[in-house]
């Protein structure tokens with residue numbers, strides 16, 4: 001891709017894909033934008049009228065919005081923290097030569113292949129259920145009161161479920177990064193008198209920064225939109241204790257039949273996601289430069 | 291101090307015996323070069339001394355102390371790797387300072403030593419760069435810098451120049467030799483390169499399949515190779531090895547004669563032959579001569595020697611330079 005000619009050719013060839021992707025994005029976005037300025041309730045079809053910024057005003061001043069915003073950030077931050085720390089630890093373990101390595105690796109990757117709804121249901125009914133759940137059984141066996149996770153710690157429970165789903169992804173990416181660490185560098189550090197901890201801090205961790213950046217960026221994109229896990233476990237409750245922005249938009253437009261308000265929420269969510277993205281790229285984007 | 295003694299050292303990887311049993315004494319301040327064909331265990335031996343591999347059996351003594359079970363950092367040795375193994379995210383200064391930082395030395399002393407090493411190695415202008423922004427030769431010097439700041443008992447080099455181009459290699463060879471002269475520290479150096487081995491070493495150790503074939507000064511190995519393997523390995527181009535009646539007539543199973551010890555003439559001599567390929571290097575001419583009843587012989591003629599493919603020439607071995615080997619391959 002060096003000459004002017006080949007650059008032009010490249011642009012020409014890639015343009016259909018870019019244009020298609022652009023349309024794919026811009027059409028729904030502009031429709032949402034359009035709806036967000038309408039008074040549009042599904043219970044009153046044909047009564048749509050222009051309302052200006054009202055939808056935004058109601059959405060942003062709704063007390064549920066502040067709660068949802070906090071929950072979203074807690075959810076994203078919590079899951080990122082657990083998956084990065086846990087993923088690094090697991091990757092370090094899996095990188096050790098051990099018997100049955102192949103099988104163990106597949107087992108570790110497995111949760112990633114389970115659909116979010118299914119895994120959330122399994123967690124809800126088989127593990128966290130206060131009567132029949134595994135945790136309840138364990139608690140009773142130890143002579144303790146079973147804890148109703150989804151009622152008393154709904155957000156933490158959802159963070160746990162989502163982190164469990166994303167841990168394999170982080171582990172996988174970090175493991176491949178670990179495997180690309182030059183063995184001689186480690187040996188040089190060993191000869192230089194670095195303890196295992198120092199080797200981790202000065203050699204392994206810097207080597208992993210790029211992979212960690214990738215994990216953070218990709219996971220953030222997906223975690224901002226967590227929905228199924230909330231829908232099947234807590235329905236955003238109790239109250240708004242486990243409602244995130246995505247769920248709030250859903251509640252607004254489909255549970256309250258208010259398409260206008262929901263669309264305004266959607267646009268707010270897009271803007272928030274972009275703020276987060278810009279923030280992230282500012283903070284850690286430079287790690288991606290070779 | 292850097293006296294290293296290997297006693298009956300063995301190394302196995304699972305079933306594979308890489309080093310059957312090896313004894314070696316390396317004196318303080320010596321420059322020892324390990325040579326041998328690829329896969330003969332040179333790197334393994336170096337890593338055993340460094341402590342990066344566990345010894346399967348036997349002992350390693352450093353300055354008389356048993357170091358067999360010591361972790362690498364405690365042995366007081368520094369290693370320069372073939373891939374340099376610099377830390378890519380650290381600047382040159384931090385790379386060189388790393389071992390000192392790990393030793394919890396104070397800042398002022400670290401800076402003094404790093405600046406000193408940088409001056410010796412001509413790296414002063416590059417201290418704030420990262421390894422990725424350096425040329426191969428500069429990286430090599432950083433790796434050496436990281437080794438010398440520790441003031442180790444001995445340096446271990448594993449083919450440190452093999453990634454450099456020919457001109458730079460000559461330069462670095464001189465620099466390392468000079469470094470050795472000024473530091474007077476023991477150095478153990480692994481190489482494939484004949485010239486490096488011959489020019490740098492106080493003592494060459496020729497390895498073959500994990501066994502020591504011969505230990506000696508470069509000229510000892512050149513003048514009196516102990517066996518056929520060393521004879522064929524040391525010297526470039528290789529020694530001509532001739533078996534059969536010609537050898538028998540001299541009371542040996544095989545005789546060896548180096549290319550530079552065969553006199554060539556257009557008029558007459560002992561062995562008549564026909565010129566095959568001739569390689570003109572300007573300073574020398576290497577001729578491949580076909581003589582009846584012998585393998586193709588390589589002959590070195592000084593300067594320009596004007597012969598052509600198919601020309602008839604006569605070769606005469608210098609009688610005092612003929613090496614004779616018995617049926618077991620040992621020199622007689």
Ligand SMILES: Nc1ncnc2c1ncn2[C@@H]1O[C@H](COP(=O)(O)OP(=O)(O)OP(=O)(O)O)[C@@H](O)[C@H]1O
Nearest residue numbers: 303306308326327328329330331332333334335482
């Ligand atoms: N970790 C290992 N496991 C099993 N076998 C090994 C291992 N490391 C080295 N070997 C074997 O030991 C032998 C010696 O290897 P070594 O790396 O010491 O060779 P070398 O003399 O340094 O070769 P080269 O000149 O190509 O670098 C080789 O046959 C190699 O296959």
Ligand SMILES: [Mg+2]
Nearest residue numbers: 332333334448
């Ligand atoms: Mg090697």
